[in-house]
Amino acid sequence: MSDLSAQLASSLPENAGVQPEWLKVIRSAGAEQFRARGLPTRKDEAWKYTGLGALDKDGIELASGMTIPYSGKTHPSPLAESQLQLDLLDGQILAQIGEVPAGLTVLSLTEALTSEVKGLQALLESLADKHPKGAAGRGFSALNSATLDSGVYIHVAAGTDAGRLCLIWSTSQVDKALLFNSRVCVILEQGAKLELLEQFESPAENANTSNVIVQAELGEAADLRHIRFQQESESAVLITRTEVSQQLNSEYAYYGFDLGGGLVRHDVHTSIVGSGAKSAINGAYLLDGKRHVDNHVRVDHFATGGISDQYFRGVAGGSGRAVFNTAVCVHPGADGTEARQSNANILLSTRAEIDTKPELEIYADEVIASHGATVGQLDELAVFYMRSRGLTEQAARQLLTTAFCQSVSDRLADPVLGAVIAQRMMDVMPEAD
């Protein structure tokens, strides 16, 4: 175990007085697992291309609770208007802006854990069982469970359209690097609908690590749109894991936009357990400098007639490095499944690197599956065409790469938010060298 893992293990919180009892069990199991395995290393298959050197450099401290007084710096402004906005600092709710519509329950996780709210215990207990490959490489999840006490609980009652809920994540700027854990639990009852817009943007340069797990349970015909936009500082570390379970005819759509962050890792996993459920998992990542973004996506089809569609676009310049791993598993009995995987990348620099790997396992009949992964350069003829009309070479390249990534924001089918994100992408678009 690395020094860092040992240091984190020794600073895990005491569980003696934790209530309720089932929470104590979850936390103890997490602590035990973390003490045994520590943080993932490159020896773990799922972390082969992503090292944690960025964390190790100067050590890191486990933060529990909002121990640092809020510096008063303005919280980042939201990308778009929403029904309800939660400003989170260091993994805890700092402010709630807007009205809570009828049928929507939003609580701090701390409060929810002691309030016997519907479905929470089962949802939290289910995390450990979710991944078929077991606990390997799950050190961050173990750490998150071992410290489980802060985050957000969201419940949408049957048949309710709760509109857009915005979570604005941010961390404090202090003179040491801190690791924050937080958990978001989303439960959508039958026919419920929600758009969850997560925005990760710290107001100042910091080397903090945010370790966030989102767990969502989608009831029959429920509809969750999940947008995650991050423009963290160059040295910030962002680790997320998203676990979604989908019942009959439910729909889950994920749109991830990675425009910043020094080291970023997203694990997105959906389980289609009800027939006819749909999962659309989309993402765009733009890297330059020495930034590293790793997306691991997995869809498990357990039920008949499910549809999954993965669509990721990436641009890497400088010494940026992107990892994209997509896996689809169509389990026995999941007949009539449709699964698509598409990942295209543009390399703008000889030092940049992109590792993309599609995996597909099919154990059912009547399955339609397709996958494609490409890494290429910009179309030089298109660059010339644009220059011949008066655009500078830089402007031409910027427009081309933005258009490439904009195909992801276009998938939002929301002209307002799509345009805001497209502009943000254009502003940070890496340049060729």
Add this chain to the structure above:
Amino acid sequence: MSIMLKITDLHARVAGKEILKGLNLELEAGEIHAIMGPNGAGKSTLGNVLSGREGYEVTQGEVIFNGKNLLEMEPEIRACEGVFLAFQYPVEIPGVNNTYFLRTALNAQRKYRGEEPLDSVGFLRLVREKLEVLHIGDELLHRAVNEGFSGGEKKRNEIFQMAVLEPTLAILDETDSGLDIDALKIVAEGVNRLRSKDRGMIVVTHYQRLLDYIVPDKVHVLADGKLVATGGAELALKLEDQGYAWLEDGGIATLKADATAQTANP
């Protein structure tokens, strides 16, 4: 009349192979010159060299455009100085909206000339005006640049871009290729409407057909990297009638004699 474009002894190579071998041409403002010639003569190379495409290496000669050395300029500077190439194969640019692209291009050129950028309202007004003149519908505006366009749509889009950008020198590289007769008429009409005393045009074409609709002031024959004959509009008819084969072995001399006679006796 002033000389707008003066090409002197132009030699150019593509992939190590010499394509242009001493081309001379003078174009006056207000004139339309047609350049015809057999396959492989260097017609498209000329357009690409003039617009500054990478991979086209000029080894000798010079090109003076409005008193400036054109060959020293980057492609975008040439565009801003007023050079426009209508591509033989317009490039598809997925995801980039046609209107947005054209406005960005126009504003880049306006900026170069020290003019204020056009806002979207002002730009749309200009676009409507041009579409009306060219008898083109607005269906091309909302799509990505050339993406999924038919051959005719692509060529119309080139003419439309030309109308909006209002270049001083327009080079049309086989704009007629792949067009049916109706599309050809639309393109030719567009070109004719852009004829003006301040604008020079070079129309590169394989067939005489286009010249029924765009009547050139001069016709040049390009063969093996050089202009081998120059004449009036009638020269195109002769080429249509007799093909290019007669250019070899003395044909040029005959043609030159004809051309001289025609010039002397207008």
